[in-house]
Amino acid sequence: MKIAVVGLNHKTADVELREKLAFSGPKLEEGLQKLKEIPGIRETVIVSTCNRVEIYLQVQDVEKAYADMKDFFVMFFDVKRDSLDTSLYLHRDMAAVKHIFRVASSLDSMVVGEPQILGQLKDAFDFALEKKATGVLLNRLLKKAISVAKRVRTETRIAENAVSISFAAVELAKKIFTDLAGKAFMLLGAGEMAELAAKHMMNNGVQDIIVANRTYERGCELSREFNGRAIRFEEFPAELVHTDIVICSTGASTFVLHRDHMQRVMKERKQKPVFIIDISVPRNVDPAINDMENVYLYDVDDLQGVVDSNISERQKEAAKAEAIVEEEIETFRRWMLTLNSVPTVIALRERAEAVRREELERFFNRFPSLGEKERKAIEGMAGAIINKLIHAPTVALKNDAEDKDVLIALIKRLYDLNGEEHEKE
Amino acid sequence: METILFELALTCYFAATIVCILELFKGSKTTSRIMFSLVIAGFVLHTANIASRYVLSGHMPTANLHEATSFFSWCIVLLFFFLEYRYRIGLLGSFIMPVVFILMLTSSILPRRIENLSPLLQSSWLFIHTAFAFIGDAAFAMAFGVGIMYLIQEHYVKSKHLGDLFKKLPSLQILDEMNYRLITIGFPFLSLAIITGALWAQSSLGTFWRWDPKEVWSLITWFIYALVLHVRLTQGWRGKRAAILSIIGFCAVLFTFFGVNLLLKGYHSFK
Structure with missing residues (x-):
């Protein structure tokens, strides 16, 4: 489950190329459809404005997705591959999160603080949502990006003062x-x-x-x-x-x-x-x-x-906005971490539950004369034991830790959970 | 009891003034809400103070300079509420609350004893005459605040350096119209105060006009505001000139109010 963004904007590509790659009219739906068909790409949002064309993705393998995207652009828009080499950028994981937060907050715009981009982003998201091109991760990311932009708008004066x-x-x-x-x-x-x-x-x-x-x-x-x-x-x-x-x-x-x-x-x-x-x-x-x-x-x-003085005022406010973006990236990172560990937590609990059921069954077969009351008591005790045993690793998984990936791998190995992982939808 | 009310009101106004001044530099919806709550709290306490003094003394609480100054501030705050409610002028509080606070502070250091009214002044004229005078003065105080706001905004637009307050201050047109409207409110009230004063003098002293210093200075103030209105209508003295004149006019108001009582003698001076 990885976030990536592939795209180009006014800083990396001239208007001629941007025009060629614009998802205008029916092309947007067609594009979303084509992208869905590429294996390994699970979620997609296409943002296409006059200053940027970006595709937000949730993928398994970022490198492969980047290569696929390039092929897609070449095929879909009939452009030369080498023109993309210099203008296409790729941001992955937290860099991609940062990128979309900055785009939404209009920090990446040609005129910093211009208000249109947020609406364009919302439209792009709504469209992808409607076409069922998104899932848990991108839904959360886009919603968060929009709320970050709103926070920037209310807490800084980035969009105030005329700049033309x-x-x-x-x-x-x-x-x-x-x-x-x-x-x-x-x-x-x-x-x-x-x-x-x-x-x-x-x-x-x-x-x-x-x-x-x-x-x-x-x-x-x-x-x-x-x-x-x-x-x-x-x-x-x-x-x-x-x-x-x-x-x-x-x-x-x-x-x-x-x-x-x-x-x-x-x-x-x-x-x-x-x-x-x-x-x-x-x-x-x-x-x-x-x-x-x-x-x-x-x-x-x-x-x-x-x-000019309004522009320099905006730049001052942009610094404040960047700080807000950093803060929000942190909360998003925490959320992603819990997302990573959720399948492991579920697998661990299911494994423990399976052991409990198996052992109880065997035990009750050996002592069929036990009364209802005793059976209940023994079941309860077994439940208490497994709960106590998996409590500590569960907490460790849910907590925010830097070596989280290591921890997840370790617990999977210790409890032999591979193959039983359920993806959370 | 009424002293405590006064102190509490003064404290609220002081806090509101601090918030108002902060608002000039770092304004938000929260600061203006805090400021407004403080002014309302202050006003309620202040009203209670004036009412209790009225009950204790049995006459309009404008019988000494402490009371008069306090009542003057009360009228300004009342007018401020009205203008906020009707027109919502940005930053008006920041320019008027300091005036209120300074007046209240002045009032607080003046002797606060409740005076027995001299028989000469015991009449319902006291209520009518002083009420007119203070409503007029409050409107002039407001015009003064708005005039200062105009000069600041005018300076920004003219010098082409749009400073921090440019965004928050209202437009020149609003400020100029407001200044004019306030003077057109204040002026008739001042006229009525002078007329009722003359009638009162006639009924209690047997003469309309005695050239008492307060009367003289009221007349001077009256002429200044009459001039403001006259040149506006005939010569088009609006905007900056009107703003400056309204500031000068308010200085005359203040002198009529404090200067005459503290420096000159006459039957208007308090014991």
């Missing part, structure tokens, strides 16, 4: 305006970044969208996409009076918004706060505007600064 520029902008907007629903939003210029930021703003409740672009037609196009309205570029200074959030990326080589104009705007809007995000390079908004009251101007570098 557009999310950082939304986060800031929420700390200026609370609710973005009633806010007027202007898209000045139509860069790709600006569009992305606008989408995030919309997802967070912004409804009233105005697009001002140099080419009016392009502005109209964009405004239809966002369900907003387009204005001519020359009209934007006047429109600013009614705008709370501005995202600017015009591609102009000079400032399109100057301080003195903004001062007039602020006076007209009675100093109601304005949040301006200038993601154009070179900058399109006069940085001196940030010195004005109730105007908050962030350029790309400012937002990047926020993102």
Whole structure:
């Protein structure tokens, strides 16, 4: 009963290979089916996301399983064997446990702390469960991994703080305006970044969208996409009076918004706060505007600064998360140890029970005249003797000890238990 | 008995303040729950203390500076509960409980003897006048706390260094609106306190206004808050400027409250 994981991720394989090996759509079920048929593989969970393809296994022989997996990938996805040599990794036993705990807790992700992976892992597990591809060991492992991830989420701040520029902008907007629903939003210029930021703003409740672009037609196009309205570029200074959030990326080589104009705007809007995000390079908004009251101007570098400090914050939290993972690996290791010894404990008890029955039968045949009361008493005594005799080895087996495997082998030999072992299901 | 109640209330507020300050650095649901339980416990004891003093003296327990300060803190805590219940502003406790604690500590070192009310003051006006004054002052104290929160959050957003409290503090809009709303609550109450005071003076002293130092300073405070509201509505002095003005206003409140009683003389001063 061994745990192993074979797979690749964004660190070991480029996107081209990851794409090829993705278990998308019907391939997932097909893959699970094919893996079941490989002898020696008892439990399987396939995790396939855009950043990783991993197969969690419960096997008898890890080396053989690794070779089988390689063959499987080559066959199933029709890829070259040597492309796998460098990118495929294998973790076994506790290293595999550690790996899945780290994956679930988003410590192994491209963006540490991103929340999607846990859901993807859950889905992968549910699917394998549904297809009856898992058993005692992987069920326990996956459930544990999910609970570890939840613990990491609640006990550390690993998933807090935006780590992309557009999310950082939304986060800031929420700390200026609370609710973005009633806010007027202007898209000045139509860069790709600006569009992305606008989408995030919309997802967070912004409804009233105005697009001002140099080419009016392009502005109209964009405004239809966002369900907003387009204005001519020359009209934007006047429109600013009614705008709370501005995202600017015009591609102009000079400032399109100057301080003195903004001062007039602020006076007209009675100093109601304005949040301006200038993601154009070179900058399109006069940085001196940030010195004005109730105007908050962030350029790309400012937002990047926020993102950077959030990332370093996450890394600090990641250290805490690693400690939690280590702790949980320990509890899982203990559980695995008891799992190892369970069949031996059962075999030992059955052996003792068999001896008791055999001897009692022989004894009662020799003394058939014994009364019911005496028989009961003798049976009880025999039971007490075997219980006392197997008590110590049973406790030793159940206890957590480093030389557990040795102990199990020893007890099997001493009591001649080989061949009688029952696997616990 | 009422002394013990007071000490216990003070202890609870002290503990709550410690937890509040810890919350600034390492907040969790547990810490805010502990803080809240402590404030509630303190408030219950405090209420019992005020009630027993009322029963013992037979009049509104605002007859000496100890009582008045204690009652002032009581009003702030009451308002704090209301705001927490209605708006759930993050970290509000961390900025208001220290104020409550300092007021209570001040109250604790002042002489606590239960005074016989001078015949001049024995009237139901005492209740009305002081109740209005303290509700108004409590709202101003709250506006002060919220104003400080605004300045901290504003500093983060403006300087682009989003410090540790950035996440926990509410948005600038909430803080600014709250500041404004509190002043719009405090201001009418202060006005009513001044009006009822004048009516009371008329009925007991025969004149509406005597330029007693407390009256003068109340008027100054009134003008400061009138200015806060005026420039907000006409000039758009919101946000940072409003926050700073509300802090200045609260300093005037504190001076009217302590400074006048301790430094200047007049019929408002306690014996």
